Amino acid sequence: xxxxxxxxxxxxxxxxxxxxxxxxxxxxxxxxxxxxxxxxxxxxxxxxxxxxxxxxxxxxxxxxxxxxxxxxxxxxxxxxxxxxxxxxxxxxxxxxxxxxxxxxxxxxxxxxxxxxxxxxxxxxxxxxxxxxxxxxxxxxxxxxxxxxxxxxxxxxxxxxxxxxxxxxxxxxxxxxxxxxxxxxxxxxxxxxxxxxxxxxxxxxxxxxxxxxxxxxxxxxxxxxxxxxxxxxxxxxxxxxxxxxxxxxxxxxxxxxxxxxxxxxxxxxxxxxxxxxxxxxxxxxxxxxxxxxxxxxxxxxxxxxxxxxxxxxxxxxxxxxxxxx
Amino acid sequence: xxxxxxxxxxxxxxxxxxxxxxxxxxxxxxxxxxxxxxxxxxxxxxxxxxxxxxxxxxxxxxxxxxxxxxxxxxxxxxxxxxxxxxxxxxxxxxxxxxxxxxxxxxxxxxxxxxxxxxxxxxxxxxxxxxxxxxxxxxxxxxxxxxxxxxxxxxxxxxxxxxxxxxxxxxxxxxxxxxxxxxxxxxxxxxxxxxxxxxxxxxxxxxxxxxxxxxxxxxxxxxxxxxxxxxxxxxxxxxxxxxxxxxxxxxxxxxxxxxxxxxxxxxxxxxxxxxxxxxxxxxxxxxxxxxxxxxxxxxxxxxxxxxxxxxxxxxxxxxxxxxxxxx
Amino acid sequence: xxxxxxxxxxxxxxxxxxxxxxxxxxxxxxxxxxxxxxxxxxxxxxxxxxxxxxxxxxxxxxxxxxxxxxxxxxxxxxxxxxxxxxxxxxxxxxxxxxxxxxxxxxxxxxxxxxxxxxxxxxxxxxxxxxxxxxxxxxxxxxxxxxxxxxxxxxxxxxxxxxxxxxxxxxxxxxxxxxxxxxxxxxxxxxxxxxxxxxxxxxxxxxxxxxxxxxxxxxxxxxxxxxxxxxxxxxxxxxxxxxxxxxxxxxxxxxxxxxxxxxxxxxxxxxxxxxxxxxxxxxxxxxxxxxxxxxxxxxxxxxxxxxxxxxxxxxxxxxxxxxx
Numbered sequence: 001x002x003x004x005x006x007x008x009x010x011x012x013x014x015x016x017x018x019x020x021x022x023x024x025x026x027x028x029x030x031x032x033x034x035x036x037x038x039x040x041x042x043x044x045x046x047x048x049x050x051x052x053x054x055x056x057x058x059x060x061x062x063x064x065x066x067x068x069x070x071x072x073x074x075x076x077x078x079x080x081x082x083x084x085x086x087x088x089x090x091x092x093x094x095x096x097x098x099x100x101x102x103x104x105x106x107x108x109x110x111x112x113x114x115x116x117x118x119x120x121x122x123x124x125x126x127x128x129x130x131x132x133x134x135x136x137x138x139x140x141x142x143x144x145x146x147x148x149x150x151x152x153x154x155x156x157x158x159x160x161x162x163x164x165x166x167x168x169x170x171x172x173x174x175x176x177x178x179x180x181x182x183x184x185x186x187x188x189x190x191x192x193x194x195x196x197x198x199x200x201x202x203x204x205x206x207x208x209x210x211x212x213x214x215x216x217x218x219x220x221x222x223x224x225x226x227x228x229x230x231x232x233x234x235x236x237x238x239x240x241x242x243x244x245x246x247x248x249x250x251x252x253x254x255x256x257x258x259x260x261x262x263x264x265x266x267x268x269x270x271x272x273x274x275x276x277x278x279x280x281x282x283x284x285x286x287x288x289x290x291x292x293x294x295x296x297x298x299x300x301x302x303x304x305x306x307x308x309x310x311x312x313x314x315x316x317x318x319x320x321x322x323x324x
Numbered sequence: 325x326x327x328x329x330x331x332x333x334x335x336x337x338x339x340x341x342x343x344x345x346x347x348x349x350x351x352x353x354x355x356x357x358x359x360x361x362x363x364x365x366x367x368x369x370x371x372x373x374x375x376x377x378x379x380x381x382x383x384x385x386x387x388x389x390x391x392x393x394x395x396x397x398x399x400x401x402x403x404x405x406x407x408x409x410x411x412x413x414x415x416x417x418x419x420x421x422x423x424x425x426x427x428x429x430x431x432x433x434x435x436x437x438x439x440x441x442x443x444x445x446x447x448x449x450x451x452x453x454x455x456x457x458x459x460x461x462x463x464x465x466x467x468x469x470x471x472x473x474x475x476x477x478x479x480x481x482x483x484x485x486x487x488x489x490x491x492x493x494x495x496x497x498x499x500x501x502x503x504x505x506x507x508x509x510x511x512x513x514x515x516x517x518x519x520x521x522x523x524x525x526x527x528x529x530x531x532x533x534x535x536x537x538x539x540x541x542x543x544x545x546x547x548x549x550x551x552x553x554x555x556x557x558x559x560x561x562x563x564x565x566x567x568x569x570x571x572x573x574x575x576x577x578x579x580x581x582x583x584x585x586x587x588x589x590x591x592x593x594x595x596x597x598x599x600x601x602x603x604x605x606x607x608x609x610x611x612x613x614x615x616x617x618x619x620x621x622x623x624x625x626x627x628x629x630x631x632x633x634x635x636x637x638x639x640x641x642x643x644x645x646x647x648x649x650x
Numbered sequence: 651x652x653x654x655x656x657x658x659x660x661x662x663x664x665x666x667x668x669x670x671x672x673x674x675x676x677x678x679x680x681x682x683x684x685x686x687x688x689x690x691x692x693x694x695x696x697x698x699x700x701x702x703x704x705x706x707x708x709x710x711x712x713x714x715x716x717x718x719x720x721x722x723x724x725x726x727x728x729x730x731x732x733x734x735x736x737x738x739x740x741x742x743x744x745x746x747x748x749x750x751x752x753x754x755x756x757x758x759x760x761x762x763x764x765x766x767x768x769x770x771x772x773x774x775x776x777x778x779x780x781x782x783x784x785x786x787x788x789x790x791x792x793x794x795x796x797x798x799x800x801x802x803x804x805x806x807x808x809x810x811x812x813x814x815x816x817x818x819x820x821x822x823x824x825x826x827x828x829x830x831x832x833x834x835x836x837x838x839x840x841x842x843x844x845x846x847x848x849x850x851x852x853x854x855x856x857x858x859x860x861x862x863x864x865x866x867x868x869x870x871x872x873x874x875x876x877x878x879x880x881x882x883x884x885x886x887x888x889x890x891x892x893x894x895x896x897x898x899x900x901x902x903x904x905x906x907x908x909x910x911x912x913x914x915x916x917x918x919x920x921x922x923x924x925x926x927x928x929x930x931x932x933x934x935x936x937x938x939x940x941x942x943x944x945x946x947x948x949x950x951x952x953x954x955x956x957x958x959x960x961x962x963x964x965x966x967x968x969x970x971x972x973x
Contacts, residue, residue, distance in 0.1 A: 464905070466954070472947070476940075583808045584810070590912075605821070
């Protein structure tokens with residue numbers, strides 16, 4: 001396998017609060033290869049968006065990267081500051097936000113926003129930028145792109161706006177796209193289209209994608225590999241097929257059992273007892289231990305093991321035969 | 325859009341009618357206009373003649389109509405105190421106030437927006453924090469104290485600038501301007517700072533809080549995520565969105581400048597309509613008060629209309645008839 | 651953010667504390683905690699208290715009664731602060747004015763007038779605004795349209811201008827020989843009438859929200875009269891925004907009073923407020939008697955600034971969303 005596009009090593013994000021320092025992201029490591037879609041899944045507050053924001057340098061102060069490394073195409077980027085980081089954003093890393101209704105500037109036409117982004121990063125003329133903007137809109141499936149380029153965001157529907165957002169994120173041809181809950185705010189009927197679009201565009205261009213979502217269905221649909229996060233830590237990392245069909249971590253297992261799957265005739269949805277701990281009160285040992293059926297003394301004392309691809313951060317992982 | 329404008333113009337006309345009613349009621353019911361105008365030596369025949377002349381023997385609605393008719397033609401009656409037509413006095417005094425208001429307005433808007441943007445972008449810098457603290461004092465400092473303070477420093481102590489009057493003026497047609505002489509320009513400095521400072525503070529504080537609000541929006545984060553230069557983000561993306569709510573207030577503030585000129589003109593003995601008005605209030609010169617009220621309402625209403633038009637220029641969401649199909 | 655959550659906690663706990671004294675409850679409350687934590691709020695409160703108390707007890711605090719002609723000595727005129735007068739050898743803390751009145755004493759008496767007018771005007775505006783706001787919010791229909799239209803038109807004009815106009819008109823109605831005596835009351839009326847709109851808008855807004863809530867519905871169903879419902883159920887819910895507006899309005903009213911008096915359309919020379927004193931003092935600016943102007947001006951600034959800061963703090967503490 002070639003070198004990964006994105007490589008995160010032991011990333012820790014800290015926020016100093018009155019109650020002490022909390023770590024919304026704690027020792028997280030994963031890679032994404034070119035053309036690969038990594039699904040990052042977890043409950044809200046699990047740290048999945050925070051990790052994405054850390055990669056693109058958009059952490060809101062006082063949140064900050066405390067330790068760890070982020071490498072993009074063989075260059076270390078977590079140490080970059082100010083203008084050097086800005087040049088990277090949009091050009092090498094694209095980002096798609098959750099709500100297309102609020103992520104477009106209402107007072108600028110979509111053509112303005114597209115050409116502005118391209119002119120910032122690419123050495124092309126204004127006319128070329130406009131041509132490429134129209135092409136980009138066509139590519140994301142905006143009908144009549146040439147006529148609609150001077151329209152304003154409010155003149156588009158939610159699904160169309162998300163297509164515009166994707167065009168914006170991809171217009172400078174970045175090698176990595178971070179999609180933070182790109183379908184959560186959309187109608188169910190549109191969700192699949194947007195996911196398919198994202199998948200197609202990135203496959204064609206060989207773009208690496210970090211697809212952040214809480215929706216297992218989206219993961220199953222789009223991702224190649226999946227990283228499961230719990231309380232700021234990586235619970236399990238592996239190929240979608242492995243993780244979804246034979247989850248090793250009890251949390252992933254619970255998560256899968258609580259997801260309604262159209263295919264499986266589950267009699268009743270499973271429910272994980274309790275709730276994810278608040279970041280100020282993460283239990284000692286494995287953070288999942290109070291909710292875990294398999295928890296032993298070791299889980300309450302020693303932190304869960306660090307993992308690489310295909311492993312679960314668990315002292316007593318489930319084995320394939322157990323799959324219910 | 326046309327329908328909207330027509331509706332706004334109609335609303336403005338209604339406001340003017342109401343204000344006109346207030347002005348007329350003042351004129352009609354405060355004291356006895358005949359008594360006020362004739363003074364001590366009067367005969368019954370004089371009173372009767374003036375009564376008829378003023379139309380006071382007719383019924384209220386007719387009188388109101390006549391008043392409005394006169395007002396539209398610029399006829400506001402005769403000043404009780406000066407014995408001259410009010411319109412004549414106003415025209416004579418207007419250039420002084422308008423020049424002062426224009427200079428202060430421009431100062432307030434330019435510096436208000438610039439400082440507001442600066443304090444929003446450098447939110448945690450000590451310069452920005454210093455400006456914010458100073459502005460709170462500025463809001464609590466009455467205009468007349470600012471004027472006195474400036475006079476004390478720049479006229480009494482340093483002797484750089486005149487403390488009263490307009491300096492030399494040049495007559496251009498009916499308009500007497502202070503812009504063309506150096507003493508006229510010098511005389512403008514202190515009054516226009518005095519008048520503009522308070523409005524500037526308000527505009528600055530508003531721009532800052534709106535800008536901070538806008539900078540938190542998703543589209544700003546998205547713009548950052550696209551790697552746009554911070555100048556483009558701050559000025560093209562954020563400032564433009566900030567202006568939508570700010571413009572309303574700026575419109576109101578520009579109106580207030582003309583009203584607040586009363587205070588500044590008193591401090592600096594600036595021969596404008598504000599000084600005229602305050603003298604009218606002191607001596608209960610009702611025709612002048614009524615005319616000033618009408619004049620200022622017309623200005624306010626026009627400014628509001630202009631502000632509404634500006635919305636259309638800035639915010640595409642309001643240009644609904646342009647939107648075509650969805 | 652944390653303040654709101656604390657506040658709701660406090661409200662939940664409050665009933666359990668019934669056996670505690672009210673003072674204890676107040677001292678334990680989050681608002682008092684936030685107060686102690688804010689140096690600005692504490693300092694402003696202390697300044698306001700000192701100024702208000704010394705104004706209220708001016709006859710006891712002031713060394714002389716500046717309006718008692720028998721205590722005046724023209725020879726004392728224009729004494730510099732803290733320096734013995736060349737003729738009489740008397741020393742005055744803040745100097746004297748042209749007529750030999752002790753500036754410190756005239757400030758204390760002037761502050762009385764300023765505060766009295768300010769507080770009375772805000773009370774008038776508050777009563778008027780709350781009443782009209784409650785009525786227009788609760789009754790709705792034409793009543794509401796008319797009240798809010800008038801409010802809108804009035805809001806278009808700066809309140810100082812409205813106050814001047816009202817002052818001029820009211821002066822016109824007052825017989826000439828009573829004008830000086832009535833000036834203070836006319837001033838209160840003018841400032842009060844120019845300032846009710848803020849109260850009315852907030853109260854109306856809150857009334858519209860509360861009106862739809864179930865407990866008001868329930869009160870209506872058991873046959874409470876609209877007046878009783880407004881008084882007992884809706885009014886308590888709008889008190890905290892009203893308190894904030896009242897504080898900020900007080901600062902504005904004090905400034906408005908000073909401005910009007912400075913312009914010569916406010917408190918008369920026989921009953922001078924801080925603004926009148928500044929007006930008088932301005933005349934001596936060029937001749938070097940700076941203290942006649944400076945001390946009243948500084949007092950006015952301290953008063954307005956500390957009330958303003960207190961209002962700002964109160965707004966943030968009571969309701970972070972009310973801007």
